[in-house]
Amino acid sequence: MLKPMISLVLMFITLFVLAACSSESTKEGNAAVVDKTGLSDEEKNAKAHAVPGSGDLQGNALEGASNPLSRTVVYFDYDSSDVHADDRPVVEAHAAKLAGNHDLIVTLEGHADERGSREYNLALGERRAQAVKKQMVLLGVAADQIRTVSYGEERPADPGHDEAAYSKNRRVEIIYAK
């Protein structure tokens, strides 16, 4: 009962304000800019352009930082191709997303730290990427949704030469195709 009454009152107030405004000179920032010069648009050299509404937002909502889908890198121990236990939820979350939409394609990029020969590290990087792929397939992702590439030690995330850097370089990156 109260609601329609309030709307009516608000409407009257708005009309009142508008009527009051119209008798004054142009006011910036208000809903209406009223022109009292009496000249036509062409004479004033003004050009009014329609501004269409921007419509719906394009793109995807960003995942919150606590959502495992916001993470796209998983890490490994030295000489290992077992994903860290902490990172398993990340693999599971992306697997669920991929399994839910067969149109989505990912590239799993495998990397290694710089210790050891470049060629052996190329193979180690691939072993890691393949391990993540295998996990995802077991979780219901179609194999043709996943491509694997190894960069070995060639693309370090951290160029340092200590264990802190190495632990950041032993990784698989999950990259969605555009």
Place this chain on the structure above:
Amino acid sequence: MKKKILLSVCGLLWLSAAAVGAEEAQFDVVIDKGVEKPLPIAVVPFRANDPNMPVDVAAVISGDLERSGRFAPMPPQDMVSRPADFNEIHFDDWRRLSMPHMVIGKVDAAGGGADVEFRLVDVYTTRQLTGYRLNSSPARLRFTAHQIADIIYEQLLGQKGAFATRIAYVTVHKLAADKKQYKLEIADADGYNPQVLLESPQPILSPAWSPDGSRIAYVSFEGHNSAIYVQDISTGRREAVAAGEGINSAPAWSPDGTRLAMTRSAEGNPDIYVLTLADRQFQRVTTEPAIDTEPVWSPDGGRLAFTSDRGGQPQIYEKDLANSQVRRITFNAGGYNVRPRYSPDGNMMAMVHRDDNGDHIAVLNMKSGQYNTVTSGRFDESPSFAPNGSMIIYSTTGTGGTELAAVSVDGRVRQRLASPAGAEVREPAWGPFRK
């Protein structure tokens, strides 16, 4: 009139190209350690009939001999006389300086060419040990000087020299935070005459010279995956010979140059394959579910050594191609051996061996089973033998980055290849003897 101008312009370009080559070295080869008693030798500045020769031949020869770590050339400013012909030598001058050997020579330029004459003389017996008159030209003078250094080296040490050879390597320049430029280059063994074979924003690895030195195989990530290319050095023409799914890497030429061993994982696992270049057929060599990579041919072409972690830690194995038997090669303590390379005579094998102090280059005597660790950096890798088997070039990584170094097989001589450009230098491969 026109012809004259054309010739003189060509001549000018010729000389300036040669001059540029002479001045621009990609590396300075610096001797860090030589043998205890290097052989004294006097390389007398050669007499040139034309003062505009772009190369000081005697200086190049001296430089080569000195950098080998086995010779102590005499500074030219200490020379009392400068004979160029045998009959100009006053032997007492040189005996007084305790010079057991000397080299004299001439450069005779005529008609666009330049003949180089040299004699290696034994001071105490006053006898000529060897001498040649070589056909050359201003543009080829450096190469001729290296050839002479090789002849002197072999005459006095009984082993072929490797001064007239080239090396291939990869340089990395950081252009911006996320942008690097990779270049595959070749240069003379002393760092001069660098030539860029490939430039790419993506990594380049594992250059491998064909046995006749006319082509180079390498791994390039330009297609956003590893792929093996074979490139003709003189024409620059190249083609991708292995570019399937998965890894395509570690190319190695068979001694007859008709096949490439490599690592491929297109069938689901990194394994060794042999590609016959004529018909592009692949033959699978390993089938273990382990990582098998870094194949290399024995000098007689009968065996392939490779890295495998089929036993847990990566070790070096060898497959006999005739009977398909595979045997493990490395049994040393420490348990991590990768990247095998046979010495040219097949008696030794260089490898990367990991111990508590890091990754070093080790040399295994295949007959005695004895190991000798010859380097002491933290991350030494990519060993490659000189074609005479005496030196091993490799890359070493310190806090300053990665650069090239060389060590003699017995560890007695050490060189650093200091790159003035400040780029990272890696993946060296020593080229074959040049004809």
